[in-house]
Amino acid sequence: MSEHQAENDQALVARxxxxxxxxxxxxxxxxxxxxxxxxxxxxxxxxxxxKQADERCLGIRTLFAQEGGLSTALTSTCDLAEEAIDRMAxxxxxxxxxxxxxxxxxxxxxxxxxxxPDLNLIDEGDRNATVEARIEDARSAETAARSADERIxxxxxxxxxxxxxxxxxxxxxxxxxxxxxxxxxxxxxxxxSDGAGKQRDYxxxxxxxxxxxxxxxxxxxxxxxxxxxxxxxxxxxxCEVPVIFDDMTxxxxxxxxxxxxxxxxxxxxxxxxxxxxxxxxxxxxxxxxDDGRLPGGLGSKPFDGEGLPTxxxxxxxxxxxxxxxxxxxxxxxxxxxxxxxxxxxxxSGPGVGATNLWIEAGEGTLExxxxxxxxxxxxxxxxxxxxxxxxxxxSRGASGLWIEAGQISHPVxxxxxxxxxxxxxxxIDAVGSELVWRGRIAAPPLRVARMTVAxxx
Amino acid sequence: MSSTPGSDGASxxxxxxxxxRFGVDESSVEAALGTALERRVDYAxxxxxxxxxxxxxxxxxxxxxxxxxxxxxVGVRAQSGERQGYAHSDEISMDSACLAAGTAxxxxxxxxxxxxxxxxxxxxxGNLYPVEIAPTDVPVERKVALLDxxxxxxxxxxxxxxxxxxxxxxxxxxxxxxxxxxxxxxxxQPLVRLNVQVIAADGDRREIGYEGMGGRxxxxxxxxxxxxxxxxxxxxxxxxxNLGSVACPAGSMKVVLGPGWPGILLHEAIGHGLEGDFNRxxxxxxxxxxxxxxxxxxxxxxxxxxLPERRGSINVDDEGTPSRRNVLIENGVLVGYLHDxxxxxxxxxxxxxxxxxxxxxxxxxxxxxxxxMLPGEDxxxxxxxxxxxxxxxxxxxxxxxxxxxxxxxxxxxxxYLIEDGKIGxxxxxxxxxxxxxxxxxxxxxxxxDLEIDRGVGTCxxxxxxxxxxxxLPTVRIEDLTxxxxxx
Numbered sequence: 001m002s003e004h005q006a007e008n009d010q011a012l013v014a015r016x017x018x019x020x021x022x023x024x025x026x027x028x029x030x031x032x033x034x035x036x037x038x039x040x041x042x043x044x045x046x047x048x049x050x051k052q053a054d055e056r057c058l059g060i061r062t063l064f065a066q067e068g069g070l071s072t073a074l075t076s077t078c079d080l081a082e083e084a085i086d087r088m089a090x091x092x093x094x095x096x097x098x099x100x101x102x103x104x105x106x107x108x109x110x111x112x113x114x115x116x117p118d119l120n121l122i123d124e125g126d127r128n129a130t131v132e133a134r135i136e137d138a139r140s141a142e143t144a145a146r147s148a149d150e151r152i153x154x155x156x157x158x159x160x161x162x163x164x165x166x167x168x169x170x171x172x173x174x175x176x177x178x179x180x181x182x183x184x185x186x187x188x189x190x191x192x193s194d195g196a197g198k199q200r201d202y203x204x205x206x207x208x209x210x211x212x213x214x215x216x217x218x219x220x221x222x223x224x225x226x227x228x229x230x231x232x233x234x235x236x237x238x239c240e241v242p243v244i245f246d247d248m249t250x251x252x253x254x255x256x257x258x259x260x261x262x263x264x265x266x267x268x269x270x271x272x273x274x275x276x277x278x279x280x281x282x283x284x285x286x287x288x289x290d291d292g293r294l295p296g297g298l299g300s301k302p303f304d305g306e307g308l309p310t311x312x313x314x315x316x317x318x319x320x321x322x323x324x325x326x327x328x329x330x331x332x333x334x335x336x337x338x339x340x341x342x343x344x345x346x347x348s349g350p351g352v353g354a355t356n357l358w359i360e361a362g363e364g365t366l367e368x369x370x371x372x373x374x375x376x377x378x379x380x381x382x383x384x385x386x387x388x389x390x391x392x393x394x395s396r397g398a399s400g401l402w403i404e405a406g407q408i409s410h411p412v413x414x415x416x417x418x419x420x421x422x423x424x425x426x427x428i429d430a431v432g433s434e435l436v437w438r439g440r441i442a443a444p445p446l447r448v449a450r451m452t453v454a455x456x457x
Numbered sequence: 458m459s460s461t462p463g464s465d466g467a468s469x470x471x472x473x474x475x476x477x478r479f480g481v482d483e484s485s486v487e488a489a490l491g492t493a494l495e496r497r498v499d500y501a502x503x504x505x506x507x508x509x510x511x512x513x514x515x516x517x518x519x520x521x522x523x524x525x526x527x528x529x530x531v532g533v534r535a536q537s538g539e540r541q542g543y544a545h546s547d548e549i550s551m552d553s554a555c556l557a558a559g560t561a562x563x564x565x566x567x568x569x570x571x572x573x574x575x576x577x578x579x580x581x582x583g584n585l586y587p588v589e590i591a592p593t594d595v596p597v598e599r600k601v602a603l604l605d606x607x608x609x610x611x612x613x614x615x616x617x618x619x620x621x622x623x624x625x626x627x628x629x630x631x632x633x634x635x636x637x638x639x640x641x642x643x644x645x646q647p648l649v650r651l652n653v654q655v656i657a658a659d660g661d662r663r664e665i666g667y668e669g670m671g672g673r674x675x676x677x678x679x680x681x682x683x684x685x686x687x688x689x690x691x692x693x694x695x696x697x698x699n700l701g702s703v704a705c706p707a708g709s710m711k712v713v714l715g716p717g718w719p720g721i722l723l724h725e726a727i728g729h730g731l732e733g734d735f736n737r738x739x740x741x742x743x744x745x746x747x748x749x750x751x752x753x754x755x756x757x758x759x760x761x762x763x764l765p766e767r768r769g770s771i772n773v774d775d776e777g778t779p780s781r782r783n784v785l786i787e788n789g790v791l792v793g794y795l796h797d798x799x800x801x802x803x804x805x806x807x808x809x810x811x812x813x814x815x816x817x818x819x820x821x822x823x824x825x826x827x828x829x830m831l832p833g834e835d836x837x838x839x840x841x842x843x844x845x846x847x848x849x850x851x852x853x854x855x856x857x858x859x860x861x862x863x864x865x866x867x868x869x870x871x872x873y874l875i876e877d878g879k880i881g882x883x884x885x886x887x888x889x890x891x892x893x894x895x896x897x898x899x900x901x902x903x904x905x906d907l908e909i910d911r912g913v914g915t916c917x918x919x920x921x922x923x924x925x926x927x928x929l930p931t932v933r934i935e936d937l938t939x940x941x942x943x944x
Contacts, residue, residue: 043738049541052560053818055530056547074524086528091525098597100519127547131563155738191740191861200740202860233862238708238944266518268620269663270656333761347526384866385657385859386888386940390656390665395705395888395940397866414864416888416940418707452942454707 003422006166009034009056010178013170014078016060019089021172025096026065027107028089029171029306033346035162038131039302042138043157044146050131057346060089064096069103071096076347104332112175113303115311121181122294123209127164134160136187136429137216144220145190152224152232156200158188162210166336167301169344175307183298184210188220192227199233201226201381202384206438208296226380227400233411235455238400242376243451245419246367247434249379250443254288254359256421260389261315261323261353263330272392272422273321282425285362287307288316290325292340292355299356299440305344310355313339319426325352359443360430369430371406377453378403379417392421398453415455424448467584467772471631471643475505483576484877486635489551490574493535493558494637496565497533500536500798501796502636503554504774505710506817509593514624515604517894518612523597530817533557536799537565543820563691565667577639584772585763585780586673592627592649595676600625603651603680611655611689617700618693620656620664625649627676633779640713642777648672648768648924650913651679653688657696666696667870674766695852695871705872705884707940712889712937713840713875715909718852722829724916725856725865726893727751731785731793731917732823733800734809735860743791748861751791755833758786760795760865762810762826768912769827769926776812776821780813783809786897797823815921829928833903837931840902842878849873849880849891855901863893888940896934904931 013030020028032171034056041048057078063070073095116203142158163183170176189202203223205214245253265271273281282288292310294300304310306328315323324334327342327350342352370378379400386395401408433443475481484501490615493501497856508528513520533547544557611621628648635641650671657664668686668691679685687897696936714722727743735741743751752758762771762780771780787791796804797812800823813824841849849872856867868888874881909928916925 043539046538047540047564049543049820050564051543051820053545055545055818058558072522073595074522075526076524076529077767079527079529079549080547088527094524095525095597098601099521099523100515100601101523102519105521154739156738198740198742198861200859228864235938240944268622268656269658270620270665272663347528349522349524352742367641383859384868384888384890385855385857385865386866386868386886388665388886390663391885393885395868395886395942397864397888397940398889399859399862399864412891413862414892416707416866416890416937416938418705418887418940418942452707452944454938454940455709457707 008187009168010097012058012085013168015082016058016085016089017170017172018059019086020062020093023090023093024064025062026070027063027172028061029107030058030060031344031346032056032168034166038134039159039161040135040138041157041159042135042142043155047135048157048420052206056138057432058085059346060092061349062092062096063106064093066101069101070105071099071101072105073099074349090378104329107171107173108306108308108328108338113177113308115135116177116179116302117293119293119300119302121179121208121300122164124299126162126182126210129162129210134162139306140216141186141188141220145188145215145224148221148224149228151192151194151228152190153193154191156189158220160186165234169307171307174186177303177307179302182208184213186213186216186219188223190224190227192231194231196232199227199230201230204438206298208298208327216271230411233399233413234454236412236430237456238454240450242373242447242449244373244376244378244445244447246378246380246445247436247443249382250384250446251441253446254443255441258325258354260324263326263334264352265389266324267330267333270390276321279321280319282316283320283428284319284427286316286319287360287429288353289314289360290357294356298437299354301355304340305350308338308340308342325354327352353432354440357441358435361433361444362436363433364430366434369432369445369447370403371407373403373406376403377412387421394419394421394424415453417451419451468585468643471633471645474631475633481505481633483641485551487574488575488686488905489533489554489558490635490637492555493533493562495517496562498535498537498562498565502534502634503726504532504775504817505549505633506530506630508630510628510629511593512624512626513597513604515608516622518608520601520604528816532817533561534820535561535564537726539803540564541820545818549648555776572738574637575639576635576641585765585772588647588649588675590675591629592647592676593629597711603685607653607685607689610686611653611693614689614693615697617657617659617697619653620667622654624652625679632775634775636777640777642773644772646673646815648675649676649679651685653687655692655696657700659700664696664699666692666694666699668692668766669913672766672768673770686740698871702883702885704943705942706708706889706939707941709936711844712934713844713847713849714929714932716904716906716929716931718910718927720829720910721856723728723830724825724927724930725858725867726891726896727758727785728825728828729761729858730860730863730893731795732753733794733796733804734823736794737800737804741860746791749791750789751894752786752789753900754789755903756786756897756900757784759784759831760825760828764827764909767827767909767926768914770926771826774810775813775814778808778810778812778824780810784825795823795825797821802917813923815923819921822921824918824923825916825925826930827909827926829907829909830930832905833906835902835904837904837906840904840931841875841880843902844875844933845877847875849875858893864890865893866890884941890938890940896937899935900932901935902933906930
């Protein structure tokens with residue numbers, strides 16, 4: 001990005017705030033998100049698509065003073081002509097006048113990020129990586145997957161993507177900041193088939209720098225291995241057994257937990273964990289941490305969506321609930337202070353989001369946990385959205401590997417696993433040692449002592 | 458340029474909007490397509506979009522948020538064989554369209570020129586969703602008043618109601634599509650939706666109830682008291698019902714699905730697996746099965762984008778092909794796929810009007826519109842009383858499918874035990890899982906009560922969300938796996 005462009009972006013953000021103030025806003029903030037991305041897919045021998053995009057979008061939040069508090073509105077526009085920005089700033093104020101005053105609404109009362117550390121979120125040299133180079137990465141993964149075994153004879157393809165983005169944020173209380181970041185990925189999804197049927201699976205690698213990605217051939221081979229091991233999968237009879245979540249499925253449990261710890265679901269009392277602060281909510285060995293400043297982290301950022309510094313928060317320690325995830329609004333509703341977890345996009349207002357969230361690794365590899373399981377299920381993929389955060393009721397479609405006498409015996413599919421999420425957290429009786437980051441949320445393999453597996457009668 | 462584009466109001470309205478606001482006219486679009494065609498490509502198209510979306514939401518008795526989003530841009534696609542190049546820009550101008558065209562055509566490494574384009578226009582009859590007032594033009598004060606009224610009413614229904622959340626979302630989308638085969642099409646697509654969610658409490662137990670409705674019609678319809686009161690009544694009824702729900706059984710059992718929204722079964726079990734891309738690549742559990750029996754006799758499933766005012770309906774798809782009614786399964790036999798242009802062409806078939814995209818920032822994919830099963834002759838009450846023991850599921854949350862293995866899930870949000878042919882205790886939400894290619898072979902009874910859902914469905918594929926509809930008459934299915942906790 002040129003210096004001229006950077007200055008121009010900064011000026012547009014400032015213009016949005018000035019426009020809002022001129023239209024009568026008591027407070028305002030604005031964020032401009034610029035993204036430059038390319039995405040390629042190779043399937044078999046052929047390039048399937050090449051996509052390139054350069055996007056900018058500006059979000060404006062205005063707060064209007066009324067009797068009883070501030071009222072809030074949000075507008076966004078991808079049209080960044082000055083007239084469009086002026087119009088959206090004015091419309092935002094007009095909208096804010098129509099919504100109700102809320103004594104808890106408003107920007108943070110100070111405490112904005114002062115140091116903006118370089119969190120190693122981008123390697124500027126990666127901008128020179130050509131589309132051709134990413135096509136070669138995808139092609140290497142695809143070739144490795146396709147040649148892994150003669151039963152791999154088709155695929156959905158292998159995809160590589162690079163996205164460079166810049167966040168420019170400013171508010172009427174004097175804070176302004178910006179940071180650049182990158183996200184690179186490589187994904188491969190082969191099909192395996194034999195007389196019994198066909199199966200797909202995938203493997204992926206992601207990182208802030210291209211150099212952090214795994215070898216493309218390794219990604220393709222691993223994806224092929226995972227598809228092959230599903231061949232011959234069948235349901236099991238309905239039973240209650242220990243269920244092991246591998247390091248690909250365990251993060252989904254943590255993602256659900258994060259939703260139940262969001263300040264918004266706490267003040268609305270729509271989380272089954274409302275009222276559980278300080279109580280034991282998980283097995284004693286469980287420690288959950290959210291840290292927005294991990295160098296190179298996929299969820300790292302120097303300041304949050306309201307300009308507050310990101311930080312390290314221990315959410316669960318020794319199984320005991322220690323902290324919610326909060327932005328300024330939800331914190332005020334609960335009489336607390338923000339935890340620096342405001343998330344913000346151009347088109348969405350501040351809400352709560354985890355940054356880099358993980359469960360601390362325990363002892364013992366996945367293999368050791370399997371050996372220690374007499375009879376049970378290793379879940380390698382989950383489908384559906386069968387989780388109710390208000391009651392904790394949990395029921396999802398699953399596929400994976402069946403364990404007999406501490407050994408993998410055969411692949412399984414067309415089954416569900418069900419239980420109550422609160423009980424599941426307390427009944428985690430093994431935490432693995434492998435912690436791999438494939439997104440903003442990571443968890444090692446986890447074993448839940450007992451769940452209902454539904455299959456054939 | 459010699460043609461008259463589509464004769465209906467929606468098409469003309471969108472064409473003049475892009476011409477007057479952005480100077481995008483037939484000759485400039487032909488020029489952009491010409492740029493895309495400067496190398497040897499088989500096909501190119503350009504897609505302009507201008508969308509406004511508004512939302513107003515209420516919680517804790519006050520309307521806390523109002524928002525308005527303006528999304529605009531142009532996407533250009535060039536295609537050579539199976540290869541596609543796509544570039545988009547958020548600036549609507551001929552300069553940015555030509556720049557994107559230059560990027561998109563880079564997928565072709567061969568020189569040559571496909572020659573000039575002459576746009577011909579694709580006429581489609583009538584407008585499936587005319588509105589006098591764009592829903593985004595309705596003053597925000599009226600939306601605020603509606604939500605306040607819903608809040609007061611829902612709280613008055615029962616003291617167990619602790620929290621009411623309601624929102625009204627309106628969208629006004631204008632699109633213009635032109636392609637190298639001469640297609641010129643445009644549309645104006647209104648979309649409205651009203652959501653009501655309540656939390657009810659009884660002692661320590663808390664439960665949620667939700668009901669929503671929407672479609673491509675005037676916002677005024679959602680403001681009619683009969684409509685919004687029914688949503689509040691339903692949300693409160695379901696939340697109270699769930700306060701008394703018992704654990705759901707686990708295992709394989711007879712399942713009766715109620716009419717309407719449980720049609721999500723068809724969407725997951727059948728619809729996705731019949732999308733043209735998966736079948737062209739032979740990655741679907743339904744690949745190479747045209748002409749085979751995939752459902753019981755009497756089962757006919759269609760995807761119909763032409764139902765007036767429905768959420769899943771479209772005058773034209775996002776490649777300019779008019780929508781139509783496509784029969785997928787006829788009396789139990791697989792007879793058709795859902796196609797966009799690319800996959801239809803590669804399979805030597807006709808596009809079916811199912812090439813859809815979330816926005817100008819996305820490439821079109823074969824997608825469903827409104828997918829439903831035609832009614833049979835059975836009385837729904839007889840179907841229920843024919844089951845000695847099983848599950849009766851009348852409302853669902855989301856679903857998902859593994860296209861290749863055919864395994865699909867959908868999660869019940871309102872379900873009851875069936876005992877001796879009678880509706881018994883309500884059960885906690887549970888996921889149902891089955892195998893797409895054979896679940897419909899076990900449909901044993903089909904009711905005469907087809908309903909299309911109330912207009913709240915969004916389908917996700919490759920990170921793109923599009924509005925869809927589903928429908929079903931009451932059906933009885935022998936043996937479906939129910940993911941409860943009671944063994």
